[in-house]
Amino acid sequence: MSLSAEYCSDKTGDRGGGGGVALAHQRRLIRGLLVWATLLTLGLATSITLQFIQRESPAPSKRQIQENVTQPPQPPQPKEIPIMEFSPFWGDTEMVENLTWKTVREDFFKVQQQLLMNQKDGQYFLYLQVTLASHEKANHTITVETHNRKILNGRINGSKLSTLFMAKGISLAKGDNLTVTCNPKAKIRTRHTETYLGVIKINST
Known part of the structure; x- marks a missing residue:
């Protein structure tokens, strides 16, 4: 049993000869979205990996800050006169x-x-x-x-x-x-x- 060309054209959406172009355009969009999603996934994975490899050092404590502050030079103590x-x-x-x-x-x-x-x-x-x-x-x-x-x-x-x-x-x-x-x-x-x-x-x- 064979289907008529008009039936096939209706089912595939190819009416007036423009259905094939629209389908190709949709496929290109889908491929572009897949590529973009893949790139985003790779970028996210890379960022997470770097976070584990290069962790930020903890913030210095107040004591460390005080120790690292350069002390001003102390004036020489006067020598006691005997x-x-x-x-x-x-x-x-x-x-x-x-x-x-x-x-x-x-x-x-x-x-x-x-x-x-x-x-x-x-x-x-x-x-x-x-x-x-x-x-x-x-x-x-x-x-x-x-x-x-x-x-x-x-x-x-x-x-x-x-x-x-x-x-x-x-x-x-x-x-x-x-x-x-x-x-x-x-x-x-x-x-x-x-x-x-x-x-x-x-x-x-």
Whole structure:
């Protein structure tokens, strides 16, 4: 049994001779969509694969951030200056000639038999202030010396001034001792702002 050409043409949609072109166009569209879907699938698969291979490193913690922050350069710490400080070791009411001392800081001098004994060779800066009692009117001479040389010598004019300040850079050897004398004897104030002795070590020889 055979079908007529008109029946076949109706079933395939080929009417007026344009059905074949439309069918071919639909097939091209379908193929294009399949290719596009395939490309999208490959791209998605590639992206997922890269996510597993190259995972992002975790965000740094606050501690890591603080550790990685470049610290500003710290200014050099000032070097401590070695210094000896002495305070009077007598009473305000005493008449003294040899001024004896007690140490406030003992780094490179020590008190030995009322002498200040040097413990290290080097260059030193020595400073001394002496204040007489207000009723001392005579002139007084204050002397600082070692066992073999005079270092400082000053006079207090009791009728005009009652305080003397002296200072000098000196070289001392280990074992040198310092003595401070007042001539003639006098009553010398002992407050820390009135009478004191200090030695600063500048460097070593």
